[in-house]
Amino acid sequence: MKKSEAALRDAYPHFLPIMTRWMDNDVYGHVNNVVYYSYFDTVVNEYLLRKGVLDFEHSPTVGLVVETQCNYFSSIAFPDRIDAGLRVAKLGSSSVRYEIGLFREGESEPAAQGHFIHVYVDRETRRPVPLTDAMRAALSALAVNADR
Template identity: 50%
Template sequence: MTRPTPTSLSDYGLHRHVPTRWSDNDIYGHMNNVTHYMLFDTAINGWLIEAGLLDLDDGDPIGLVVETGCHFHGPAAFPDQITAGIGVERIGRSSVSYRVGLFRNSEETSFADGRFVHVYVDRLARRPMPLSERWRQELGKLIS
């Protein structure tokens, strides 16, 4: 198996700062692996909210995570300052495949690279619903 190459911050058109917390460190003194997935989720959903696409209280659609993955390249820990680079790999009828690179402090090379797939569903029925043209336009800006 070949080890994936870390990405560069310049590989991403959108950068979001996501804080680390004391509780992110594990007994080994570095960020616990589950925290990487929380950072992916926080970065993507934070952007969706700021872009006016996701309304947490009563909007439609909502995104359900159906697939995740992460390649770990190096450690991070509190109090590191994390930048998440966000890109879109694919926009489907009702799904979006995101890629996220995590960068610590002022480093230009990722310490982790992830893949995150949302299926967007009707809030009540929880059935997939097609993405609107507005969603497609905003997400299209992040295709890389």
């Protein structure tokens, strides 16, 4: 399997600064691989909350993660501050492919990058539903070479 080519900082239209925590490090002295996915989740949900298109408790629809992937290029360790970059690579009728780059503060090349795909479903039935107009507008602002 061929490793993905790293996308530079300017390929991402939205950023969230994230401070690493002491507990993020593993016994090898760097951030444990599972924590990277937590950073991915944090930048996506922060964006959706700030845009007013996500309400954890009351939204009639919820996004379920159906696929994740991460490529690691260099280590991150506490007390690094990272900038989590976010873009939308594909915007479907009920799904979104988010791409995330994790950059050490001030660096243009990512320490890691990856993606996850949300399928938006009805909260009760768990059946896919079309993205709302508000959600589509918020996500279109992040779209890079995407199907809109």
